[in-house]
Amino acid sequence: MSECFFSPSCCHIDLGALTRNFFRMGDPSGLLPVIKSDAYGHGLMPVARTLDKAGAQHFAVGTVSEGCALRKAGFHQQIVPLLGAQTQEDWNLSFTYNLTTPILDMESLKLAAQACPDHKDFPVAIACNTGMGRLGFSAHEMPDLIEGLRRYPMLKPVLALSHLACADMPDETIYTLAQQERFKSMTNALRAFFPTLARSLNNSAGLQNLPDSQYELCRPGITLYGGNPFAGTVWESKASDFEWVMSVSAPVLQVRKLKAGQSISYGRIFTAPQDMTIAIIGIGYASGFNRALSNCSDLLINGRRCPQIGRVCMGMIMADVSRLGATEVGDLAWIIGGQPEPGQRVVTAQELAAELGTISYEVLCLFGMTNRRVYH
């Protein structure tokens, strides 16, 4: 490879684990796997190729641009750009590349119709707002929408989408139930005119926990990549058998001694309580290792956990390797994943997310976007 990389750290993507996660979700014909945002940082094209081989028949991406890239790469699947098309140009591309782009409002209905030469059918999706409060038509707008669709007979609604705001939250089941009910009544109204319209409501959490709203298509995202949408809740075991797809490694750059009383890194937030052996490791906040993890996460080196110490730098972190056997320059520190020795646990994206007060989705996206990736 002739590219130049700014960090020696690396994302390892286990495409076998991705395939196994996908197979755990049931019949591919009922799945619209979500590969937006560069497949949650795992890489759009390698993930799409892997899911294609596993039998995927549909893909959900974020932008029209991602959808066009997939089509140009030869993918034949139904492709749904979840963010819709904002410009006439994007609607024209949606038509040309046969993307199933959601109509979000009456304005986008008009743009969609204009993208489509007379008498040609243009399959489109309908975004329904059932309680997320983001994109799409609300229940009271259904009559206007249906009238608009009848005015533009070239537009063929083939899919209705809505998104659950808290399907992962045991305390919010009443809200989720209300969203399910709203979606049912909105799609019933649409199906009175478009009887073959497919429906899609469930995300990963819904797919694992809401059998009443599977409909024709579910849209799993995080579970494809091994994350558990219920992490930290009483529902955790409902999605605990997925495998992490991404691991992140970084090499030891130097090993040094730190004498009792000496400090390390910016701000001197760590001072050695006794003589220590320290490894300097080549990853930092520019490569997704959040600076807020300073002094409060672990790494796996040579199969064993050791504490990260001192302020996280742009391209380096430090670890206390005093209790490990010999640690050498070039040894790999595993930021997430790796092979633990018996009795040791890997660090997971979920563990880092919990420490940071965020979700594994963000941790995966940031490591994936800022590191070179290798595929196994």
Ligand SMILES: *Cc1c(COP(=O)(O)O)cnc(C)c1O
């Ligand atoms: C991201 C996204 C999903 C997938 O959500 P997960 O929680 O990752 O399963 C599904 N639908 C829409 C509209 C999304 O934006």
